Amino acid sequence: MNDKIYDISIIGGGPAGMFAAYFARLRNLKVALIESLPKLGGQPETLYAQKHIYDIAALPKVSGTDLTKQLTEQLEIRNCDQYLSTSITSIVRKDDLWELSTNKGETITTKAVIIAIGNGAFEPRKLTFDYDSSLDDEKINYFVNNIDDFKDVDVAVAGGGDSAVDWAIDISKIAKSTSLIHRRNKYRAMESSVDKLNKSDIQQLNPYIIKGVNYNPDNKDKIDITLKKIKTNDLDVVTVDKLLVNYGFVSDSKILRDWNVELNGPFIKVTQEMETNLPNVFAIGDIVTYPGKLQLIATAFAEGPIAVTKALRNLYPDKDYFEHSTSIFEK
Ligand SMILES: Cc1cc2nc3c(=O)[nH]c(=O)nc-3n(C[C@H](O)[C@H](O)[C@H](O)COP(=O)(O)OP(=O)(O)OC[C@H]3O[C@@H](n4cnc5c(N)ncnc54)[C@H](O)[C@@H]3O)c2cc1C
CATH class of the missing domain: 3.50.50.60 (FAD/NAD(P)-binding domain)
Known part of the structure; x- marks a missing residue:
């Protein structure tokens, strides 16, 4: 059992989770980032590393793998605890905290959770007949x-x-x-x-x-x-x-049903502040749905700060936080 209590634990190390982790660290929160694959990056890194992306603000053209490099470099400025090759299998409320169980038998204790699992752990739809x-x-x-x-x-x-x-x-x-x-x-x-x-x-x-x-x-x-x-x-x-x-991927929403999070089809229903139906459990990125949701990286990047800010307000209502200029964090 890990004795550490995190402020926020982010499940999923795709673009949504990586940027949310950095944003939370910039607010000096104790952050865990948990990714089931051995490397961070999510779909851009895993599914289309060398394909170009043209709709990321301030990056006119970037490959999936270069986007991951940039996100990694940014995260390294204020790094968080990273649990790679680790899948979260259950989330359970205990007193005012959440206990996240991993496939390695570990427990991660946290005040708030951000679910950023994209389409779930990647499982490509395979050929349906037997072959060598x-x-x-x-x-x-x-x-x-x-x-x-x-x-x-x-x-x-x-x-x-x-x-x-x-x-x-x-x-x-x-x-x-x-x-x-x-x-x-x-x-x-x-x-x-x-x-x-x-x-x-x-x-x-x-x-x-x-x-x-x-x-x-x-x-x-x-x-x-x-x-x-x-x-x-x-x-x-x-x-x-x-x-x-390239038959697409099988999504993992079955696991979410066990987490008691309210779904709309395979997606998690969230409020405007990225809250799920569970206390201090937020969701961002491709896994969420709300009116007008776009499954894009630009949208995922915006949802992280909204979730982190709401978590910060819930956890530390008396704390002075800012919403405007980040230059106050210059070292
Ligand atoms: C071929 C293709 C091209 C695309 N092109 C563009 C484009 O040009 N522009 C654009 O904006 N978007 C594009 N997209 C969409 C974009 O990639 C997604 O919107 C984006 O990746 C969503 O980020 P995410 O972090 O929510 O999810 P993901 O990138 O899916 O990351 C989720 C991560 O969570 C991990 N995870 C899942 N379950 C668990 C668990 N239980 N425990 C721990 N970790 C877990 C997964 O392994 C994964 O790494 C494209 C998508 C595809 C497939």
Whole structure:
């Protein structure tokens, strides 16, 4: 049992959690930041490290990984206790405090909690049929860790959402050939991305579903993807070096039900001050819903300060806090 009592414990080290942690430290609060993955950064770092983001204030163009670097550098100015590779499994009220249990059997005690778990611990939606598990990571990928893994090889990307279309476009710039396999004729992606796709030399294979993936019998470096044309019995085989599956992610809202936090669908309902139905439990970022919510980093960045300020007011009503200029914190 950790004897320390934190003012605020933030569950989730994505952009929302990282910036909230820094903002709370700037107010001299005792802060714990807990992240289930071995590294901070959330979706930009894990799902699209090398894709560019164009709607962060004062950063005209930044890659997912560079955004994480900047957030890390900022957090290091006033660092907090970080619990990496640690998942919170339950939150329980004890007297006026919250006890957070981790998957490592630890308990983190805190006065306030900010839930910033995004879509939950990342679990990519996998191919639904059985295949040789040795294909995973080497031949079948669910994440892009390094785009150079796709350089100069034949690649198939599966999926029809923003992520699949964006990755197909980015990969096509370095791959030997790229195809995009989608079960519908229409994509669920931004119009501008679909325009780019249509102007590219990416081979669009739709409407097809993948029925099987096997090593190519003549060349073990290649894989054969068996495709079935929707509403027909026509089968086709595409031979490539790598398959990137982008079917989205399974969200973890089941765990939230056990935490007794009020939900609207898979999202946490919050007030204008980011409060949940539980005392001193706040939520920010992609996991929340309220009228007008946008699932964007810019919005997540704004929600952290709102939650931290409300927590500060609840915990220390007599304390002098400021809301305006941060220059008073210059050392
Ligand atoms: C392909 C793609 C492109 C995008 N492009 C843009 C863009 O251009 N501009 C933009 O503004 N937004 C973009 N987004 C959306 C943006 O990435 C999200 O809005 C943002 O990441 C939300 O941040 P977050 O911190 O709320 O959640 P996340 O980034 O999801 O981070 C949540 C973190 O919590 C951790 N976690 C989950 N459960 C637990 C637990 N129980 N215990 C401990 N840790 C836990 C997760 O591992 C994760 O690291 C894009 C998203 C995708 C998928």
